[in-house]
Amino acid sequence: MNGEAPRQWLLLIYRLPAEPSRMRTYIWRQLKALGSLYFQQAVWILPNTEHVAEEFGRIVAKVEEFGGEASLLTTVSPSQAWEERVVSGFNEARNEEYAEIAESEERFEDEIRRETRKEKFTFAELEEGEAEWERLKRWHERVRERDFFHAPGLKEAEARLGEGERLLEEFAQRVYERQGVEDNPKDKE
Numbered sequence: 484m485n486g487e488a489p490r491q492w493l494l495l496i497y498r499l500p501a502e503p504s505r506m507r508t509y510i511w512r513q514l515k516a517l518g519s520l521y522f523q524q525a526v527w528i529l530p531n532t533e534h535v536a537e538e539f540g541r542i543v544a545k546v547e548e549f550g551g552e553a554s555l556l557t558t559v560s561p562s563q564a565w566e567e568r569v570v571s572g573f574n575e576a577r578n579e580e581y582a583e584i585a586e587s588e589e590r591f592e593d594e595i596r597r598e599t600r601k602e603k604f605t606f607a608e609l610e611e612g613e614a615e616w617e618r619l620k621r622w623h624e625r626v627r628e629r630d631f632f633h634a635p636g637l638k639e640a641e642a643r644l645g646e647g648e649r650l651l652e653e654f655a656q657r658v659y660e661r662q663g664v665e666d667n668p669k670d671k672e
Contacts, residue, residue, distance in 0.1 A: 489559035490566055491531035495539050498525060499551035506549040513542050518629025520572050528569065530631050531557055574634040580626045581636030584619065588643040591615055595650045604661040609654065616651050619644065 495514070499507050517538050519527040529535045539555050546553040560566035594615075598608050623644060630637060 489561075492558050492560070492569075493529050493531045493535055493539055494522065494556045494558055495519070495527045495529075495542065495553065496525055496556070497543070497546045497551055497553035499546060499549055506551075510542060510546060510549075513538075513545070516625070516629070518573070518576070518631060520569065520576060522569075570632050573632050577626060577630045577632075577634035578636035581634060581640040584623050584626065584640045585636075585643040587622075588619055588640070588647045591619060591647050592643075592650055595647075595654050599654060599657065604654070604658045606658060606662065609658045612651055612654060616647065619647065 497510065499510065514521075514527050517529060517535070519529050522528040529539070536555075543553040543555055560569070591612075595612060598604075598612075623640060626640075627637070
């Protein structure tokens with residue numbers, strides 16, 4: 484494998500009772516939030532890191548608490564081609580998430596532009612815009628945390644976020660001007 488040591492992976496294999504389904508949903512959500520890749524029937528995979536091992540350990544404990552069974556195994560990439568397929572699977576999943584962020588950010592920009600055209604420079608609109616902006620930033624940060632292989636979609640998402648931040652700042656400045664505030668209060672923080 485190009486003279487490098489094979490990449491290490493953690494595999495989580497689990498089985499839960501069929502009912503109630505909320506237990507399966509809970510575990511699925513935890514695995515997705517970590518950035519786990521659904522590898523095959525009841526098997527999830529992540530790069531082997533200390534953080535991942537701790538988080539998979541918590542999920543194993545939860546599966547057992549729910550009356551299920553779980554195994555946590557360490558493995559290595561058997562070939563370069565296999566590893567490339569797995570990494571590609573991770574990147575596809577992150578690219579989908581980055582595309583969703585970029586789409587939401589585009590809607591955010593549209594809203595800012597619409598309010599600017601209407602000259603709706605109110606504190607309420609600014610507060611709403613800032614709340615949406617914070618939500619987008621938190622979402623982006625969560626996806627970046629699970630982007631183990633720097634998926635290509637990251638660049639577009641960050642470019643969109645940069646544009647959104649610029650538009651929000653311009654909108655905020657217009658609100659401050661309209662409200663008779665000379666300086667951006669955030670500049671003083």
